[in-house]
Amino acid sequence: MRIIKSLLALLVFAGLSTVSNAQIAIKGEKVYTMNGDPIMNGVVLIKDGKVERVGTANRVSIPSGYTVYEAKVVTPGLIDAHSVVGLAGHLNQDHDQDQLETSSAIQPELRAIDAYNAREALVGHLRSLGITTVHTGHGPGALISGQTMIVKTTGETVTEALVDSTTMLAFTMGNMISGAISRPGTRSKGVAMLRQELIKAQGYAEKRASDDPPAVDLGMEALADLLEGKVSALITVHKANDIMTALRLQEEFGFPMVLDGAAESYLIIDQIKQAGVPVIIHPTMMRTYGDGQNASMETAGKLYEAGIPIAFQSGYEGYVPKTRVVLFEAGVAAANGLGSDNALRVLTIEAAKILGLEERLGSLERGKDADVVLFDGDPFEYTTQVTGVIIDGVKVK
Structure with a gap:
């Protein structure tokens, strides 16, 4: 034997x-x-x-x-620039829904790598449709819901799939905070809470660089890394006035930022372009209600034509089977002003650039x-x- x-x-x-x-x-x-x-x-x-x-x-x-x-x-392999797949599972049951922790509105210390399931059926579903790389992690619904990561849609463990363990910090602004969280009552309150945390993080960053560093605080560590440009803020926001608020917050604190969703971004194209901020477009076929009621299938084409870097996402799908497919979302955008060749670029090399992986992914080059x-x-x-x-x-x- x-x-x-x-x-x-x-x-x-x-x-x-x-x-x-x-x-x-x-x-x-x-x-x-x-x-x-x-x-x-x-x-x-x-x-x-x-x-x-x-x-x-x-x-x-x-x-x-x-x-x-x-x-x-x-x-080249297609890139889903924002998803919760691997944290949100196909069964839609409590035990496979780890994309949003509802015990607090601000939890930057939560790591996607600690919850990702490489064997989740949705990962295989995306792989079968040509998506080879996914930027996934904690999703919208909290002021700061946690960290994101980048994986390949292969392997049986997170170690085998891993490309980048900490890519961005996921923020949500506007009227999209989950009702399961003790949430701020107004937009102003939410932004004030974020600003207060960032001011604390400024002090923490200064002290940790001194000869007398503070006791380690995981949340402050994550926010200090953001302020020092080691990670980017992924801010999910839809309404034009909320996008402007996000741009002001970014200018005030100087952290790198990617807009996510941005349903009304076509209303403030000049301001977004001036800020030099990329946009991970909402799923083209998203349900148009709430903050996203003015979403348009033409947004991708308008932003791309204006020279704003964009990428496609599956985002967070609240209904079974729990994920969209960026190939289909890009196809609809291609038919609504973006064009097929541009849509393929956005699905591959443009997404790789936004995620900082263009030297490794996004094109077929030696x-x-x-x-x-x-x-x-x-x-x-x-x-x-x-x-x-x-x-x-x-x-x-």
């Missing part, structure tokens, strides 16, 4: 080694590299988890020993992570199927 177990272990190890060191060639009738114009009759070579070479079929020969896959259209999606037609045609997904050089679909 010991000999058999040893042989099985060797076979498993050998199989994993073969997969992780896979040499793959992808032939596409149309290859979107996001580094120049699409390549017709293109080839993407993958070796040791990285893109080895990209070019036309008459210039890139496929070495012997490479496994070959073919597709009508090939793109040395970047081999995250690739294969389609049997136009990615934004609803009847098109994702025929293959490769993450870090490993075929996962």
Whole structure:
């Protein structure tokens, strides 16, 4: 039995080694590299988890020993720039809903990495539709709900999936604070509470840099990191007046910021552009009620045309199956002023830039992570199927 177990272990190890060191060639009738114009009759070579070479079929020969896959259209892996998948599960039960802690309105110390479930069915659902990277974590509903993280939609543990353990701090402004939280009664009260915490964090940051540092306070540590530019604020806000308040708060304290949702951002394009703040657009097909009642399917196209960096998100979906799909959200935006090529850029390289990962993700270039999606037609045609997904050089679909 010991000999058999040893042989099985060797076979498993050998199989994993073969997969992780896979040499793959992808032939596409149309290859979107996001580094120049699409390549017709293109080839993407993958070796040791990285893109080895990209070019036309008459210039890139496929070495012997490479496994070959073919597709009508090939793109880089798609990026969901804001989600709660992995914290919010598909069962919609208390035990798989960790995206919002309701015991307090301000909890910057909460870490997404401590709640992420890499085996959650929704992760596999997104992976099957070409989403290879997700910026996920604590979601909207509290003044500060916690920290976010970036993962690949692969692996069986958070360690295997992890790209970045602490990316942003999730804020919510306006009238979207959860009723389950003892919440401020008015907008002014909410902003005053945030301002007070940030002033405390300024003092904490000064003291921790001195020769007499304070006792560690996890919440203050997170906010001090924000003020020092080590992480960004992800501020979920929809109404134009609340967006302006967020911009004033950011200017006052000088922290890096990304606007999230921003349903009425098309009303104040000049102000957002002047602030130099990127926007993770609300899901294009979001339900239009409450603060988001004036959301528009044309917002992505208008902001992109104005030169404001944008990305797509699945956001927080309150109903089963608990997540939207950025591929479909981008398709609707493409048909409402953004255009297909621009929508693909926003789903890939533009999202990577906003998340600070453009050196690693978002395009098919030599040395970047081999995250690739294969389609049997136009990615934004609803009847098109994702025929293959490769993450870090490993075929996962």
